[in-house]
Structure formats: C-alpha cells, structure tokens
Amino acid sequence: MKALRNYLDKIKPQFEKGGRFEKLQSTFDAFETFLFVPDKTTHAGSHIRDAIDLKRTMSIVIIAMIPALLFGIWNTGYQHFLSLGQQADFMQIVGYGLLKVLPIIVVSYAAGLGVEFIFAQYRGHEVNEGYLVSGMLIPLVMPVDIPLWMVAVASIFAVVIGKETFGGTGMNIFNPALLARAFIFFAYPAKITGDTIWTGGLTKGEGVVDGFSGATPLGNAAAGAMDKIPSLYDLFFGFIPGSIGETSKIAIILGAIILIVTGIGSWRIILSGILGGVTMTLIFNAFAVNDYMTLSPLTQIMMGSFLFGMVFMATDPVTASQTNRGKWIYGFLAGFFAIMIRVFNPAYPEGTMLAILLMNAFAPLIDYYVVEANINKRLKRAVTVIKS
C-alpha cells in the first residue's frame, strides 16, 4: 500500500493546477479517494467526525442490491432456456445471464460516470458518489433484451437532464435511474413494453417453444388473464419474467433488511409504501368491477416492480421527502398510486415508476406543509406568550 501511496503522491502534482494533466484533476481525485480515504482533518466545529461518508453510504446501497442482481443474472439465463425448452445446468444458466446482464451494467456505468467526470471537472468539484447507485439501479430496472445503445443514451439523459442541470447529486428533483427508464419508456416504447423483451433472446424469437409467451405477471393481469398469473411461490422467489432486478421478492427483502439495519434506507418510506399499496388494493377489492380489482393485496405487492421500487427507488433520500412526517405521506401515496396506475392505466401495465416520479415531484410540497406546520406551531406559541 505504501508503494501505491508513494506513487500517487509522486504523480499528484501533474494533476494539480498548472500540471500537465490538470484537466483530469477531478478524475485523479476520484480514483485517489477511492483507493485512500483523504488525509484531511477537521478544522472547524466538531473535532471528531463519524466514520461514515458518502462512499460508504452508497456502497451499502450497492451491497443491498447485490442479492437482486445475482438473482437477476440467474433468472435471465433460466428464463432464456425455459423459452427454448432446453435443459441447462447452473453454469450454463449463469453464464448466459452474465453475458446478457454484465454489458448493460458496464454500459450504464461507463456512460453515466463518463458524464459525471466531465461535469465534475467542468465545475471544479469532486466527483460525487451518487451515480454509483444510479448506475446499478438502471440495469436492474431494464428488460434484459434492451439494446445497449439505449442504455447509454438513457444513462446520459438521466445524468445530464435529471441531475447535473439541477446542480448535481443532492440537488436533483427526480430519481435519475427512474428517469432513465422513463426516458426509454416514452422515447422507445416498443423496447420496454410487450411480452417478448423480458426474456433474453425472445425478441428475435428463434427456437422458442410453443406456448411460451414471455409475458410478465402484470402483462397477464392487464390482458385480463388472471389465471395465467404465476403462483405466489413463483412471485415470491422470482421465477418469472420481468425487469432484471425486480423479480425475486426474497432478494429485494434481503436488500431492504440491509438498508433498514444500517439505517441508510428509510424504513418509514418502505413501510408506508407497502401500506399505501395494500390500502389501494383493499379499496379495489371492496369495489371490484373487474377481475384485476379482485386480486389480493399480497399478489399485487409481489407482482411487477412494486417492491423493488418501494425499497430501492422511493427511498432515494434526495428525491424523497426530507422530513420524517413527510416520508410517511410520500411513501404511502407512492404505493397507493402505483397500484392505482397499474390497474387503471390500460397503456402501461406497471405503475410504480410513474407513481414514484409523480411523488418525487410532490415531495417538496409535502415537506413544505410539514415544515409550515412546525413554523405555525412556533408562531402560535409566541402569540400565546404575548397574550398571557
């Protein structure tokens, strides 16, 4: 480590102002601080600081996504061989999954981080860690047959329009990963809806066995084919077609546990999101006029990306409500609208993405009223004192 440190110290001046590579200063800094926590000490205020930083925070979120990612890789291969009607061993399944999923991850990171580095250098600040999470979230919410160039365009769109125009990590209004998905959804709807894109190779349709539709549970539900919705067992473990990371509920729950135990994800949002979804479903159950509305709350929550969205997307601290009371309202409404859009919107089988983006837009308003209530309480207190 010493040798590496010495080497970094040796080349560092070249990246500083006036050096040969001063245009790469942010890039150098990003790699240096990735390898070594900086030697900066406190100089004002508290003399000691918590060991946590944004790198640690973001890496915990990534760790929390790993179960969903690993299962997604396996399921990609599994669904592929299922569609072909072939027997395949574990290695073949994982091998195929890796082949399909890894390029999407690489492209997402390369495109997004590339833009982040350019902006950091241009603005003269350090590279923010925010994209480490977005860059992993984007592949997990993509259908596996998505063209790679679309992933690149969507990632760039998410970083430039979604984040940097607002001032970078911490300033954005909409969740960048969701924005990337929404971008593809509205720009190239054919590539992110339908039945064939969820299974690797199904878009081409070669050698597919008869009777394999590739439709997601939500696709079936939207088409009114309630009998084709997989069993709760399959929904829970995730042996179903869907976006790469969304299918296995047990993997997502594992991630949720990591986020909640470490205190990095807001349990308030996750819990209230699920409560919102359950509430909407129960209302549907009570006034059911079609088969979709009769589905049980458990089925609704385990279908599609509902759980994935509530655990990994709605909890984004930047775009969610910032106050604790606001988080309850925000999460509840996100879950509530997700189910409502899913059931009522014929154009799009899943509502989680739109519901969370909608709530992203309303989060500042929710906070405004929560904080205003606190302000009014303070004003009222002052007035009472003056009167008495």
Added chain:
Amino acid sequence: MNMPKTITLSKGLNIRLKGEAEKTLRETSALHYALKPTDFTGVFPRMLVKEGDAVQAGTPLFTDKYRDNICFPSPVSGTVAEIKRGDKRVLLEVRIEPDGKNSQLDFGSADPSKLTREEITAKLLKSGLWSLIRQRPYGIIANPDQTPKAIYISAFDTAPLAPDYDFIVNGKGDLFQTGLDALAKLTGSKVYLNIGSNTRAKEFLDSRNVEITTFKGSHPAGNVGIQIHHLSPINKGDIVWFSGVQDVITIGRLFKDGVYNSEIILALAGSEVIKTGYFTTRRGACIGKMTEGNLKEGNVRCISGNVLSGTQIRRDNFTGFYDSMVTVIPEGNYHEFFGWALPGLKKLSFSRSFFSWLTPSRQYTVDTNLHGGERALVMTGQFEQVFPMNIYPMQLIKAALANDIERMEKLGIYEVEPEDLALCEFIDTSKTEIQTIIRDGLELVRKEMS
C-alpha cells in the same frame, strides 16, 4: 422538598471515547495566563492596559467597544507580558505573567440576598464578572439593562469525556448557593437548575432559590439550550440568561470574599493523555505544565472544551474563559487504504454501516480525520435522531446557508447555539460544517436585529 420534575429525552447520542478524566484532583500553576477576546462572541475589545503594565486579579484588561460597561478582568496579579494580535490586527490574547503574590482588587463582600438588583448588577459589572452571565439567543454576554425571562444553569455535561460537575462542586455548596442567590435577584422570574439523572451531589440537590429539573437522556441532554427548549422555549423577542456551574461558583466567591478569585477545576481527558485527572488552576491557564510529559508520543490535538464544540489550542496555549476541560486526541492526517470499504470493527459511527455497531459498549480512540470528502447534503432524517428539539435541523441549516433571516427566524434559530447541533455535524455523511453555518446564521440575525 418535593421531588424535582423529570424530563426524558429519547433522541441523542453518547459518544464513548477512551481517556475519561480520573477522579483525582491535582494542584497546578501555570507560567502564563491569558484572556482571549475570541472566547466572547460579538465582543469588540478595546484595550485598557499596555504591555508591561502591572495588574492585579480583577484589574480590567479590556472592555467591549460597543458596551463599555462590560469589562474583562485579569485572572491573576502580575504584568501584561504580551498583547498578541493576528491577521488584520484582530486581538487574539492578552498574556499575563503572574508575580506569584496573587494580590486581588477588593470589590467588597456582601450577602446578595440583602442587596438590590441594581447593587448586584453594579458589583458584577465593576468586577468584570458580568461576563460570566450569557444570554440566549446568540450566546453573547448578557445585557445588564434587560431583565431575562429566566436564568438557566446546567449542572451536568453529557458531551464526550465531559467533566463530572458532582466532583467539581464537591465542598463548594456554600459558594454555589451564594452565586445562585445573586442570580436569583437578577431575573424577574426563576433560576432553573437542571440536573442529570446521575446527579447525586447534595450541593446541587439541596440548592435553594431555584427550580430543579432532572433531565434524562443522552447527549445533548446536558446542553443548556436543549433544556431551555423543553422548559420554556425561546420565542422571537425573548431573552434568557445562562451560566455555568463554575461561573456561578466564581460569582459566589465575589460576594463571599469580595474579590475575583479565578480558581477553577479543569478536567484533562482524552486518549492521548497519559495520566488524566482534574486540576485546580485558574481561568485562562496555559496548559503547558499540565500536559508536559503527560501526552503520548505522536501528533496530537489539544482542545479547550470537548471534542464536539471545543476550540483547538496549541500545547503552549490557554484554556478558554468558559471551558472546564481540556481534551487531547490524535490528529488524523493520514491516508487510509480503502478506509471506506473496510468492515470497520474499530470505527465509531452513528450509522450501523460499520460492524462496530455490534459492540455497543466499546470505547473508542477517535482522531481528527474527516473520514471522507465534503459533499452536498444527500442523506435525510439523520440529524433528527440526535437533535432533541422540535426544530427541523436540515431546513434550519439550509436557511442559514441561504442567509435567509426570515426563514431562520421561523424555523427556530433563536433557540439554538452551534453546540446544540454539534452531534448533527459529527454524524453528517456529507461532512458539512454545521456549527460554523449556524454561528454565521446567528451572527447575521444578531446584526440585523441590533
């Protein structure tokens, strides 16, 4: 006597550091003493003495340019050795070399319960000990022309390695009571004495002329600002005063003995101190003698006050006027390979993202490393967990950053001092300098209002 009211605070954090001060009392004298104008928020010093002048304990060294009835007395008798100035001729410290005789100016002893408010005020102003009474909001020295809503004294400290006031007050009950009697005359209403759930000293428990409240909870429950918030929060236009335990004792001595006796007990604590403990010394003492041969090898940082809101001082430098402790911790100017990625069994963190959360009773050696780079505020809902006030800390910090006076007012800036948000700064993932932001915000409001 009826049982004191108890207020329980559920939010907060006790930081367990190594090197708590041992309960032994040693005498020490310092080579120099100094009064540092920088200890007094909002004071513009105007010198009354020159280098070489002979002074007695109690001789005013400088006054506040804008409130010339408030002066600042020499802690010992001797000669003015140096008047040290910094950038732009800012007055940093007035050093006194003691003559060893410790002759004191006589202000006349008196029983405060037999004096009027005016007489007490006059005595405190004349002796310079008015500076021991501070006000909220702003944390500045109180205005003698105003009458405060109440006066608050916190008799316990929950900060990391904080001194035990039960130990400090031991045997000084009489002086403390005399000080309380003097303060009681200054307020139209009450003096609140706030004790911790562990407070046992009869000097506190038997205090008269005060309302005693017990506070139960983690740090910052011992901060007077938090206590005021839960007893009677500060509204716009309210003025309350506060004072420290040793400040009350010093005031008590003035009325008992008629002199400024600057003796205080100072705790020396921290992981880098070889033999920790309590020292009898004077306000503004040079810490050189206390720390000589008593610090571990290596690069260390000496802090007057606690690690969360104290002031960094050099080894040959002086304790702050209001401080009752000196903490010494290691400096953290080193690179750590993959520090953010390690399991972190020995890393102190409020979050449970390091495995150290599995050993909740471990004591830590924490250095001054920032542990990361400064970022925009990303995480939410964390400050609230260590900030036991009905105030939205993140929103208040942002209002202060934006210099938005009206919004700061609405969000409760009058109720806080930087130290109340020190824990927010400690746990902040984005390494924001929250205490500086709050101090700047408070100063902005103060200047706007005056």
